[in-house]
Amino acid sequence: MKKLISALTVGALSLAATGCSSASGTQSADSFPENGKSIELVVAFSPGGPVDTAARLIQPVLEKELGTNVEVVNKPGAGGQIGYTAIANAKPDGYTIGSVGSPSIVVIPLDESRGAAFSREDLQPLARQVVDPLVIAVQPDSPYSTLKDLLEASKAKPGEINATTTGQMGGEHFAIAQINESTGAAFSPVHFSEGASQASTAFLGKHVGVLVGNVSEVVDLTKQGKAKVLGIMDSKRSDILPEVPTFSEQGYEVISATARGYAAPAGLPDAVAKKLEDAMQAAIENEEVIEKMDNLGLTTSFQNSQEYGEFWAKQEEDYKAVLPLVQAK
């Protein structure tokens, strides 16, 4: 409120000073953001979820860096499609930015049946905040004690070993398809579209033998000895599960992760983009923000816009390769 009042006061004063000449009109990049004009940070998911929480954590730091109000606006629906469409179709003036997450942001424009009104080219990445790699785990009393055992067993009995996902074309489903494709194993996905907690409950009840999930989700299960994690689909080991070897250490080239970051509609003026990117970096690398993210089990892994763009392109390529395998028939 105080901020609003001071912003209004400043706005009124500057109007008075310029004799109401041209407060609006063409906006020069140097003046971004204009005094008193707030920036919308669109979150394509409901309030309270991890994406929303992350956005609300960086919001105060962004405000400080940019010197204007940043409003987190939730536009949930259709697995992110509604909010993403809003971001992609907004005016590229820097006053609308948004949270994006993979696989949804990558997959929605790739999947024709969804009829998305935007494509990859309509978005320009600003920064990556989090990478949450996927892991594969089995029951603690399972006969398989290495990734090799499990994959060989699945090869021997194609289609018989079930593995959890959080829905058709979700990150886990892509991971399973990638594993099947590159290792010759043949896991059958069981889709728990309700989400990760449903999937892990079915795993705990031994209704499904293999759990595929994010590091942040299996940490607690591992600590309680209720799951044996056999491999992590990342280029390096995780700080949270340091004892778990990566897939590539065990001779299989599979990398799969859920990633979250921020993007803007494509075509921002360079100076505006630069300002937003710098503010993003400051906010994401803010120590307090990092600590709070850690408490949520999410490891901060900042990438600037260029790196994030490359990462995004790589994910797009990976997903495209297995897309026919995961699409509804």
Added chain:
Amino acid sequence: MGVVNELILGFAEAMTWQNLLFAFVGCLLGTVIGVLPGIGPVAGIALLIPLTLNLDPAGSIIMLCAIFYGTTYGGTITSVLLNTPGEAASAITAIDGYQMTKMGRAGVALTIAAFGSFIGGSIATVGLVLAAKPLGSLGLLIGPPEFFALVVVGISLLVALAGRSMVRALISGALGLLISMVGIDPVMGAPRFTFSMERLLDGVSFVAVIVGVFGLSEILSYRPGKKPVSVHAPGFRSLLPTRQDWKRSTPSFARGTGIGFAMGLIPGMTGSVSSLLSYGAEKKFSKHRAELGHGAIEGVAGPETANNAHANGALIPLFTLGIPASPTIAVLMGAFLQQGLTPGPTLFAEHGTLAWTIIASLFIGNVLLLVLNVPLVGLWTSILRVPYPILAGLILMFMVVGAYTINFSVFDVFVMIIFGLVGVGLRHLDIPLAPMVLTLVLGPLMERSLRESLDISHGSFIIFAERPITMVLLVLALLIIVSPLLKLRKPAALAVDDPES
């Protein structure tokens, strides 16, 4: 010991000032809904769900539960003071309650009713505590096939809710299933019935549908009757029952609790059945049965205890098995699902603390209801002096705002309005709304668990025959479906004027 510990933890959580506030506000709103003659408990809860959507899960469910049992008390007030029951479960109370008002003993009737509600509600909640652990511990045994069978049991209750015409009930149920199909197929990801509208990819919003079908259509089809409202607010002194009143009420409290609790457990029974049966029991067993109908305290104490015991008892199948036993509970279950909580055995496995917090809050809510209602009787009666057009306007505004805030989108407001008109149409055609809510809530769960099961079995239906729990449940569902043939349904006389079904 485990149960006691967890319950104490639950109390600790439920006693935070926010949660106490939610319980308090819930009781208050519930009572208001009970008092207002235009709005029944189903519509009332449906109306208020949007209000709770942005709260955290514990707060939101605590508040909705409080609204739920608050309505059962609110109806009593108008029954006793005005001879116009606020809702069906309190209709029978009007007989002796209003006679007592004429004798200047309205305060006594209301106080006894409040105590009866408190006793019935609390004892039923103890039953929930005792049942929760053994049934809840089955949680991990319930995999997708078992869950599917449970949902089938729930859907079979359609038979019990059918009322007079089975065909009409089936039409309503099929409509609910159809609506629940809209949106992205939960397993294969293909869009269904979305007509290329992005907004429909998520399906039609449950809350908007419920608010429309129950709330809006109720307002739209309201016909003001000729009710001369004459209110005598009782003075404070007349609130206090005599020792004689207490002595006569005690056996009625006991009978009411027993009847209400047992009926609450049986799926398909509504609160009005409990209160009617309890009145019947008083007529048969009370020492003062001759006075019934002429202002006997038993005629208030019995039914009022029974309908609150019923309300709390009916939460047992919901919490432990995920079966909504009445339309009101089905709406409540929808609210659980909105918060990402699936009621049933897995609730205790996945969200143990939360489940116990809610149970603890039921005890607290029953106390709040008692504390709240005795002193506020005068206030409640004055609500009835607000002219209906103003009241309806306020409620309409509330509904539009509520629908908008679901997704912060006007789309849901239109969904609400369209389904309001659908609701009016259904009412005109005499098609019951309850089966529709039931299938609307259970349809997606049934589809999902069926397809998860088939994923697990690689497409073979044998999986349902291989598992003992699944078999038992499916046979049970079959029994419920054929029960009308065996005449095990609730007596036809009760079904006719039961607005809950």
